[in-house]
Amino acid sequence: MAGILVRDDRLLLVRQQFRGRGFWSLPGRTVEDGESLLAALSRELVEQTGLRPGPVVRLAHVTELCTPSFLSTAHVFVVAGWSAVDGFAGDPAGEVVASEFVPLSTARERIATLPFPAMREPLLGYLSGDTDRFYSYVADGSLTEARRTVPG
Template identity: 40%
Template sequence: MGAILHDADGRLLLIKRGTEPGRGLWSLPGGHVEPGEDDAAALVREMAEETGLAVSAGPHVGTVLVGPYRIADYRCTLVGGTLTAGDDAADARWVDAAEFAALPLVDGLAETLAGWAVLPR
């Protein structure tokens, strides 16, 4: 599952993947749902681990298939914390539209987020 989180300026939170698949590419933060977790609990846990941010899980935005993985992405609301890359993330940052367009992204991210109307401003 993945998190779609915008700040008050409309910037989107992205992480630079520190592990495969997609090492060195930018993507939405997220990860695996552990046994006994639902998507909302996994989203809150993964965001804390990868970004240092506390969030509340919001509505499902869409689902993508990436190789053997089915990834459900959810809109999130920031609750607190300090942005810092952790766990599987080599970096984490808020990006505006120009920065987003210039970053090396995981395959299909820009097109998917455009289709869901959740690109950064």
């Protein structure tokens, strides 16, 4: 699950470290047991950026990723507004090392370098105005080699 927050034509991105690699992506991560999607979105945004999200205005897209060992479904929401959280001390998981609002052109450039197609392609499509709302990927091995399948 992740959130799209835009301010003055600038998109909020976070710099994450994953298995020794750094990359920019949307803020968000996982839903904990017993947690709703929107509660997880709020918790992750606060933990990663120090921003408490306002209302969700729409679902941008859903991405499904199937591997031999797990099935993951990511929901990406568009959020209207936010407020700063007092006393923000950084991501407790230590995976997010920076967050910033960047111009949409810079956001597209950074997202284009994401090593994971299931994260990169749907977001670039959304930022380009594509109307696809469901993406399905299969990875037989490395997540960087996931390939999109056509549902149905």
